Amino acid sequence: MSLATEIKFTLNGRPVAVRVPVTMKTLTMLRDLLGLTGTKYACGEGECGACTVKVDGKTLNSCLMHAVDCDGREVVTIEGLKTPEGMNPMQRAFVDHGAVQCGFCMPGMIMQADYLVGENPNLTREDAQRGLEGNLCRCTGYTKVLDAVGSVVEQKCCGRC
Amino acid sequence: MEQKVATPIEKKTLIGSRVKKPDAADKATGKTRYINDMVLPQMLIGKVLFAGRPHAKIVSIDVSAAERLPGVHAVLTGKDAAGLKFGFVRDNVPLKEKVLCEHDEIAAVAADTEEIALKALELIKVEYEDLPAVFSPEAGREASAPQLRENFPDNKSLRFEFKHGDLATAEAASDFIADNIFRPHHVTHCCMGTSCAIADFDNNGKLTIWTQTQYPYNYKMDLAPALGIAPGDIRVIQPPVGGAFGSKLDVYPYEPIAALLARKTGRPVKVIYSREEEFKASPTRQAAIIHMRTGCTRDGTLTFRSADVLLDNGAYTSWGPTIPVIMMRTTSGHYRVPVVDFQAQAIYTNNPYAGSFRGYGNVQTTFATAQQMDILADQVDIDPLAFHLKNAQKSGEVTPQKSFLRECVLAECLETAARASDYSRKRAAYAAERGKPGRYKKGIGLASSIHNAGGAKIHKSDGIGTILKVDDYARVTVITGASEIGQGIDAVINLIVAEELGVPLEHITIINNDSDIAPWDVGVHASRTTFIAGNGTRRAARKAKAQILKAAEKMLGEPAAALELRGGSVVRDQCGTPLIKLDRLLRQMHFQAEPELVMVTDYYEPNSQPEGADHVSDHSAAYSHAVHIAEITVDTLTGEIKVDKITSAQDVGRVINRMGLEAQTEGGIAIGLGYALSENMQLEGGMLKNPCFRDYKLITAPEMPELEMHFIESHCAEGPYGAKGVSELPTIVIAPAIANALFNATGVRIFNPPLSPEKVARAIHETRQGGN
Numbered sequence: 001m002s003l004a005t006e007i008k009f010t011l012n013g014r015p016v017a018v019r020v021p022v023t024m025k026t027l028t029m030l031r032d033l034l035g036l037t038g039t040k041y042a043c044g045e046g047e048c049g050a051c052t053v054k055v056d057g058k059t060l061n062s063c064l065m066h067a068v069d070c071d072g073r074e075v076v077t078i079e080g081l082k083t084p085e086g087m088n089p090m091q092r093a094f095v096d097h098g099a100v101q102c103g104f105c106m107p108g109m110i111m112q113a114d115y116l117v118g119e120n121p122n123l124t125r126e127d128a129q130r131g132l133e134g135n136l137c138r139c140t141g142y143t144k145v146l147d148a149v150g151s152v153v154e155q156k157c158c159g160r161c
Numbered sequence: 162m163e164q165k166v167a168t169p170i171e172k173k174t175l176i177g178s179r180v181k182k183p184d185a186a187d188k189a190t191g192k193t194r195y196i197n198d199m200v201l202p203q204m205l206i207g208k209v210l211f212a213g214r215p216h217a218k219i220v221s222i223d224v225s226a227a228e229r230l231p232g233v234h235a236v237l238t239g240k241d242a243a244g245l246k247f248g249f250v251r252d253n254v255p256l257k258e259k260v261l262c263e264h265d266e267i268a269a270v271a272a273d274t275e276e277i278a279l280k281a282l283e284l285i286k287v288e289y290e291d292l293p294a295v296f297s298p299e300a301g302r303e304a305s306a307p308q309l310r311e312n313f314p315d316n317k318s319l320r321f322e323f324k325h326g327d328l329a330t331a332e333a334a335s336d337f338i339a340d341n342i343f344r345p346h347h348v349t350h351c352c353m354g355t356s357c358a359i360a361d362f363d364n365n366g367k368l369t370i371w372t373q374t375q376y377p378y379n380y381k382m383d384l385a386p387a388l389g390i391a392p393g394d395i396r397v398i399q400p401p402v403g404g405a406f407g408s409k410l411d412v413y414p415y416e417p418i419a420a421l422l423a424r425k426t427g428r429p430v431k432v433i434y435s436r437e438e439e440f441k442a443s444p445t446r447q448a449a450i451i452h453m454r455t456g457c458t459r460d461g462t463l464t465f466r467s468a469d470v471l472l473d474n475g476a477y478t479s480w481g482p483t484i485p486v487i488m489m490r491t492t493s494g495h496y497r498v499p500v501v502d503f504q505a506q507a508i509y510t511n512n513p514y515a516g517s518f519r520g521y522g523n524v525q526t527t528f529a530t531a532q533q534m535d536i537l538a539d540q541v542d543i544d545p546l547a548f549h550l551k552n553a554q555k556s557g558e559v560t561p562q563k564s565f566l567r568e569c570v571l572a573e574c575l576e577t578a579a580r581a582s583d584y585s586r587k588r589a590a591y592a593a594e595r596g597k598p599g600r601y602k603k604g605i606g607l608a609s610s611i612h613n614a615g616g617a618k619i620h621k622s623d624g625i626g627t628i629l630k631v632d633d634y635a636r637v638t639v640i641t642g643a644s645e646i647g648q649g650i651d652a653v654i655n656l657i658v659a660e661e662l663g664v665p666l667e668h669i670t671i672i673n674n675d676s677d678i679a680p681w682d683v684g685v686h687a688s689r690t691t692f693i694a695g696n697g698t699r700r701a702a703r704k705a706k707a708q709i710l711k712a713a714e715k716m717l718g719e720p721a722a723a724l725e726l727r728g729g730s731v732v733r734d735q736c737g738t739p740l741i742k743l744d745r746l747l748r749q750m751h752f753q754a755e756p757e758l759v760m761v762t763d764y765y766e767p768n769s770q771p772e773g774a775d776h777v778s779d780h781s782a783a784y785s786h787a788v789h790i791a792e793i794t795v796d797t798l799t800g801e802i803k804v805d806k807i808t809s810a811q812d813v814g815r816v817i818n819r820m821g822l823e824a825q826t827e828g829g830i831a832i833g834l835g836y837a838l839s840e841n842m843q844l845e846g847g848m849l850k851n852p853c854f855r856d857y858k859l860i861t862a863p864e865m866p867e868l869e870m871h872f873i874e875s876h877c878a879e880g881p882y883g884a885k886g887v888s889e890l891p892t893i894v895i896a897p898a899i900a901n902a903l904f905n906a907t908g909v910r911i912f913n914p915p916l917s918p919e920k921v922a923r924a925i926h927e928t929r930q931g932g933n
């Protein structure tokens with residue numbers, strides 16, 4: 001068994017303490033140790049975005065990040081986007097616009113889309129296309145994904161102006 | 162007492178509306194438990210040792226060190242699977258005693274963790290003696306080629322032929338002949354959820370297998386011989402999957418391997434692939450060499466088409482080498498081609514082997530036929546649109562392969578797409594620009610195809626069983642053989658039940674993931690599920706409705722024929738006045754003196770004809786056409802093609818769930834774009850050189866063009882509400898539309914996809930040099 005160490009961090013708003021092997025990736029920790037299977041493995045090499053999570057407000061591929069590097073940080077997964085009131089607006093938009101087919105890429109896709117709109121409330125369709133370049137989807141052709149993102153941008157603008 | 166006047170409930174149809182997928186919310190929140198996420202108590206992890214060489218004898222194999230590793234529970238090799246032959250022609254076994262391709266499964270381990278299993282694989286010592294190998298079908302049929310299989314002389318696998326009319330006469334009567342060799346390549350499905358199976362035997366010898374299969378019933382029959390058990394002793398459970406696209410239409414070795422390990426250990430065993438394993442060990446789209454010739458007269462009337470097809474069978478025979486069944490139909494099926502001469506021969510090689518993949522054979526055929534239509538139009542010197550229209554079939558025609566085109570709107574599809582994209586004007590304008598200087602060139606290209614759209618009776622039955630119950634709370638449960646693999650059949654079933662029984666969509670539950678519960682269905686393939694399961698669901702719902710209205714007639718004293726189910730109530734059909742709440746009626750039916758429950762069964766068999774040995778028959782209950790027009794910009798320096806817009810027009814029969822239909826079309830187009838532009842399995846000496854997404858390029862969001870989709874409604878008499886199957890055509894037509902656009906832009910033709918920048922740049926360069 002490889003060397004292990006205990007880390008403490010915030011996961012979806014709750015404090016966690018967990019002992020992780022130093023070689024373990026964040027994706028494996030989330031799925032195998034913490035039972036959060038919403039975050040997906042589809043390549044393990046940073047090439048598909050299925051494993052996207054937010055760490056300290058920025059999205060990254062959890063299959064590349066070592067679990068020990070979560071220590072002291074704030075991690076949000078797809079399970080953490082939902083509020084007690086229900087789905088967050090991006091999740092809702094994906095459902096309403098028919099953007100979900102097999103859905104396997106969607107946790108990563110939604111995390112990234114939510115991040116993009118959070119960063120840039122005036123996100124254009126082209127911005128969204130570029131921002132989602134690292135998230136592969138085999139089912140949808142991205143069209144409805146982009147429709148969904150666009151609808152959230154519109155809602156945001158209306159709410160704020 | 163004050164009399165409350167009930168507000169009438171209006172008649173509203175859901176057909177053609179936008180209905181959400183019932184599984185979408187759980188998928189969008191990470192709640193869905195895919196098979197990849199499943200963990201069972203006591204579960205072991207299975208890992209497979211692959212040969213990593215294309216053709217070899219196994220001189221010795223030593224697993225003793227692996228067996229001794231703590232945490233290892235079983236190690237299996239080819240000896241443990243000897244004689245367990247499975248596959249289309251029984252030429253495969255779960256674990257091999259001889260290597261025939263890179264991903265041949267040599268040994269398998271079940272261990273407490275993946276880490277231990279991988280360690281154990283490293284401890285297995287295999288001594289190989291490499292053998293001369295075959296890497297192309299041309300090489301495979303050479304007299305000097307090594308013979309790969311004892312019972313298959315000259316490495317010949319399956320063969321198909323179809324002849325109609327006299328070829329020599331037709332050729333002589335032709336003023337123009339297009340004659341080209343097309344080389345459709347190896348691509349693979351790239352399901353985002355990698356392949357996975359979990360197997361568990363009970364102590365009565367019955368196997369439960371959690372699998373990604375998209376054909377649960379015939380799957381039992383195909384899996385059984387790989388384990389030496391009876392099909393009836395297999396229970397198939399289908400958890401949610403991360404895509405399938407045809408890749409799960411056969412049994413692949415990891416599935417029996419999981420089961421063999423489970424049997425050996427007495428514990429559940431999960432085998433799951435890494436992405437690299439997925440790339441190497443998954444089926445491919447069938448690669449082929451198509452020598453096609455098409456003739457026409459000076460006035461643009463087609464005279465004949467011949468196709469001589471050589472298929473790279475790969476090491477084993479799955480669905481791939483059977484694609485000529487569809488190729489021979491689509492070779493001439495959708496334009497009026499009076500004389501057809503088709504032959505296809507599959508040759509065993511040491512390459513990865515092909516399975517079925519969305520578009521099944523027709524992607525390859527249409528890449529050839531649709532380019533030849535363009536080539537001939539150019540030779541005759543007429544607008545390709547006019548050429549297509551001149552030869553387009555009409556309703557009521559029967560193709561030489563006996564496909565009866567009951568409702569055919571090919572001409573309307575052509576005209577709609579051409580009008581919407583301003584095809585003819587743009588094509589002429591871009592062609593005029595072709596020879597002029599300038600780095601970026603625009604092009605527009607048209608392609609069309611036909612596909613079965615009402616199932617395909619390749620088995621004796623193409624039917625589906627449905628069980629439907631309506632409980633005391635007016636909640637409906639549909640138990641159906643139709644599998645949900647992400648494509649959206651659950652939304653279609655919900656829509657149809659709500660349409661027929663007037664209940665809210667949220668009050669419907671679908672059970673379609675357990676072969677011990679749900680009745681027979683052939684599987685998700687051949688663009689059949691909306692058509693077949695849609696009909697099955699509608700028939701079952703109508704039976705339930707008849708029973709309910711009959712009871713209402715007895716209770717309310719109004720004739721059943723004047724009653725309807727709407728908004729959760731029984732209403733007068735004419736005026737919509739509600740008479741009784743449906744749940745109340747159902748409880749009264751249940752608790753009356755002669756109690757009855759509403760639970761009906763239905764078996765629907767489409768009116769198509771089984772294929773005979775020659776595969777010629779009216780094998781589908783419907784056929785449909787699609788036309789794609791691609792607009793592109795070519796960078797003549799780098800060879801890069803940017804697809805600006807796709808305009809599609811497809812005969813969908815009738816729109817059922819508009820949102821799902823759009824989604825299927827968009828997704829199909831994306832797969833077609835990848836095939837056309839970037840996806841390519843780089844095989845060198847039978848070894849895959851690019852088993853990762855960095856080097857195997859799928860279409861990404863920025864590359865997705867603008868889409869304008871036109872759904873033409875031909876109102877299919879046999880289809881549910883007039884609908885036809887839709888999912889494959891969008892993938893089929895896209896590559897040749899782009900290839901034709903490339904010609905329009907640059908005068909260059911590419912016959913071996915993908916139309917990658919290097920190939921395009923080289924071809925442009927060569928043409929220019931040739932021109933100088």
Ligand code: FES
Nearest residue numbers: 043044046049063
């Ligand atoms: S699984 Fe992390 S990027 Fe693909």
Ligand code: FES
Nearest residue numbers: 102103137138139
């Ligand atoms: S929805 Fe299936 S991979 Fe994106």
